[in-house]
Amino acid sequence: MxxxxxxxxxxxxxxxxxxxxxxxxSLTEQSENGPKALTKYSMTRSMTKNWQLDLGADTQDYSVxxxxxxxxxxxxxxxxxxxxxxxDVSNGSNLWTVELNMKVSAGLGRHLNHLYLASHxxxxxxxxxxxGQELWRVSTGSEVLSVPQANDxxxxxxxxxGRVSAYKSQTGEFLWSFSADLPSLTLRGTSTPILTxxxxxxxxxxxxxxxxxxxNGAIVWEQRISLPKGRSEIDRLVDIDGPLQLDDQLLFINSxxxxxxxxxIMNGELVWQQPVSSRYAPLPLDNQVVVLGQDDxxxxxxxxxxxxLWHNDNLAQRGLSGLQVSKDAIIxxxxxxxxxxxxxxxxxxxxxxxxxxGSSQISALKYGKQLYLQNQASKLIKLTLD
Numbered sequence: 001m002x003x004x005x006x007x008x009x010x011x012x013x014x015x016x017x018x019x020x021x022x023x024x025x026s027l028t029e030q031s032e033n034g035p036k037a038l039t040k041y042s043m044t045r046s047m048t049k050n051w052q053l054d055l056g057a058d059t060q061d062y063s064v065x066x067x068x069x070x071x072x073x074x075x076x077x078x079x080x081x082x083x084x085x086x087x088d089v090s091n092g093s094n095l096w097t098v099e100l101n102m103k104v105s106a107g108l109g110r111h112l113n114h115l116y117l118a119s120h121x122x123x124x125x126x127x128x129x130x131x132g133q134e135l136w137r138v139s140t141g142s143e144v145l146s147v148p149q150a151n152d153x154x155x156x157x158x159x160x161x162g163r164v165s166a167y168k169s170q171t172g173e174f175l176w177s178f179s180a181d182l183p184s185l186t187l188r189g190t191s192t193p194i195l196t197x198x199x200x201x202x203x204x205x206x207x208x209x210x211x212x213x214x215x216n217g218a219i220v221w222e223q224r225i226s227l228p229k230g231r232s233e234i235d236r237l238v239d240i241d242g243p244l245q246l247d248d249q250l251l252f253i254n255s256x257x258x259x260x261x262x263x264x265i266m267n268g269e270l271v272w273q274q275p276v277s278s279r280y281a282p283l284p285l286d287n288q289v290v291v292l293g294q295d296d297x298x299x300x301x302x303x304x305x306x307x308x309l310w311h312n313d314n315l316a317q318r319g320l321s322g323l324q325v326s327k328d329a330i331i332x333x334x335x336x337x338x339x340x341x342x343x344x345x346x347x348x349x350x351x352x353x354x355x356x357x358g359s360s361q362i363s364a365l366k367y368g369k370q371l372y373l374q375n376q377a378s379k380l381i382k383l384t385l386d
Contacts, residue, residue, distance in 0.1 A: 035317040045341045047353035047383045051092035055378035057081040067147055067363045068372050069110040071129045078107055079378040084132050098132035105143055111150035118144035124157055136172035140165055146192040154214060156200055158190045164202045176217035180204040192243035201244055203253055221268035226258025247284035254278040260291050272306030283325045290330055296320045312347035324366040333362045355381055
């Protein structure tokens with residue numbers, strides 16, 4: 001028997017109350033503290049703007065974050081109405097364009113020569129990454145809000161109703177699905193699962209992390225990352241919404257009002273956790289993992305022990321969007337259009353660049369010294385880290 005959908009769409013009144021309370025809290029916080037002013041610093045790193053263009057449709061009215069991908073010497077990007085473009089990475093010139101004419105909810109994912117995206121009507125599509133030609137499309141039965149993940153055999157999607165579904169990556173043929181029991185009130189969003197050769201890992205709005213067998217979707221192990229607390233449904237939100245990160249046999253997970261956790265992928269055992277609330281992906285590199293907290297504080301923890309290494313609160317309340325890392329720098333962009341360069345070792349501010357994108361949510365793709373930023377108004381910019 002199909003499980004009754006109990007996510008936030010089932011109870012719109014609860015969602016409205018939650019949004020109003022969140023908005024009031026945010027307004028109070030901003031009016032009392034406000035975003036931190038930009039501090040003076042000694043610039044040791046800089047960024048150069050290479051090119052900027054307008055992709056098309058503005059998605060700020062329905063808050064979808066769309067990610068560009070790299071394929072060979074092309075950057076492939078999509079706007080909120082399915083306008084797909086392949087761009088020359090050197091100058092941003094258009095190489096090919098495809099019009100899908102659909103409201104897009106998630107994308108782009110890529111594996112080999114396939115691109116994957118999902119629509120608001122619950123469709124999953126595969127495109128040829130060399131031409132943009134549609135290869136197949138299937139119905140997922142529910143809205144997908146996270147980027148589809150793929151390997152040689154599977155393409156995996158996580159939908160807002162608590163399901164993880166697997167399809168054949170070459171044909172779109174349905175293979176299996178796993179459903180989690182969700183609380184009556186959740187945040188609008190889902191985690192992005194991790195897909196390996198044998199197992200898939202997914203986090204849910206009930207605060208649980210599961211490992212699934214890629215052959216049939218059976219549970220291999222399950223671990224509770226965060227436990228609901230408090231009396232109200234809002235206080236008890238523990239959604240795992242940020243993308244999971246896999247590094248050196250450790251899976252790193254963030255959750256809303258829950259901890260930053262490291263889990264052993266072999267058995268699901270909790271290695272360590274820290275009380276950090278976040279909806280963004282923790283980023284591991286070398287011996288540490290960096291996380292962006294709900295308060296716009298940036299912190300680094302020892303990857304194996306969870307010990308705090310450094311903490312930077314100089315960008316508090318500036319509406320930061322995710323993190324991008326390299327061997328020697330961390331880049332984070334705020335809602336006022338500034339990209340900040342932080343030291344990987346200390347978190348100290350090294351430089352900044354005013355992109356003027358100005359959006360509450362900005363997706364970023366970093367490759368070497370190149371950084372590609374796309375905001376919800378579908379403005380795309382390429383920067384080079386000097």
